[in-house]
Amino acid sequence: MKLKGTMVLKLTDETTGEVESVTEENMVTEAVNDILGMNPMGVFYSEENLADVLSWNGTLLPICPNMVGGILLFPKTLEEDAAHIYEASGNLPVAYASNNVNTTANTARGSMNQTESKALENGYKFVWEFTPSQGNGTIAAVALTSAQGGQNAYGSLVGDASTFLKIKKLDIGDLGKAKQEVLFEAAEVDFEKDLLYSITFADSSVRIRKIRIPIFTIGLNEKLDDSTYTVLEDHAVPTETFLFLGSYTKYGEFLDGKDGYWYGFSNEGNSSGNARMLWVKISKADYSMTEGEWTLSNAKLMAVGERDMENTYPERNCRCCMRGGYLYVPAYNKKGIYKINVANTADVTLIDFGFTSKMKPLCESGTCELYLTLVGDLIIGGDFQVTADDTVIHTQGSARLGSAATPLFQHKQFLVGWGGSYGNEYRHMYLLTPYLATINNLSSAVVKDANKTMKITYTLTEEA
Structure with a gap:
């Protein structure tokens, strides 16, 4: 099936009545085919004991206006x-819309004209409208996306849960x-090699386990749950300086x-003075390591994380992430985040939020909590995001994930993580919804402002 898309974008000046019109044709990405053609960890299979599976009809199908039902x-x-299905954080959408009417206070979001939008004999006609107060900014490119991705893109002050569509919740309590x-x-x-690396600290050593877990291939004696993972290698790397602080x-x-490399960090939160941080750097190639201790002058950090595997239930709280050779750790007062160069600790920057974060986890509160995760090159926290150039974006701060101990691990549109709370343990798989289903670069950028309305008619058709 070959798809063809044509977009007509019209800006109308409310004062003069002048109309600016742009017509462009698009290219279609691999986004829809990836979702339909991939099945990591058997996520789209529904078997006995594999509960909480996404219902395709009404959520992803028909493709229009669901899997393709929004605009960025x-x-x-x-x-x-x-193959370009997600844009970098330096070019986040200035406007978007979903497959319904925007009844929220989000001024970046427009509405679908549900009278003019309709299925065609060989495709679909989308019509979106933006009032003078909606979708303002420079527009140089347009992309169709999922209906969920068009609600809030990567997150807004009105909502941020729509970025992650849960497609399976697998009970691993047994x-x-x-x-x-x-x-x-x-x-x-x-994902490509069906491998998971589990790392912890125990008995004066960093313990690294290399594990086979069925993702895209399945063995003759394996099942599509986590009960059949196989430990391939188990390494203990002794340390002299590094350990997990705390009693x-x-x-x-x-x-x-x-x-x-993998990196280990340990600190106790400090509200005053200097921060003390133990660190270890381990080569993935040969498990060789270097370690040491930092004193970060006048840095007031939250603890990077906490673990307790001796309690009744396994516990892990993760409050940090790495990007581009820097460790990001929230400030103790919740008003910013520290950016620490792991190769040069003289290079430490406090990035101010401009507000006091609620500093709640991305998931439900419980014995496991995830506070920061990296999606593409975008750091996502509870009620804030940090782009690649360290711009801070304030978001709603909803609990948008199920119980989460691990960061989210990404393969194309799919995100997977493990976690639990008080005896309820799960593996969750999500679809990252603001993908680029089509790409439509304007020959010349246009500017939408508060004096103009905008109407976008996008026709997507199937061709032999």
């Missing part, structure tokens, strides 16, 4: 590549605590630096 408008042009701990301590998932509660976190 960007201030800069998009790379015209079929695994037993020992196996749950291994999954809850995941630091990296290699009853152990403070520390392990992260994937995405640079050929």
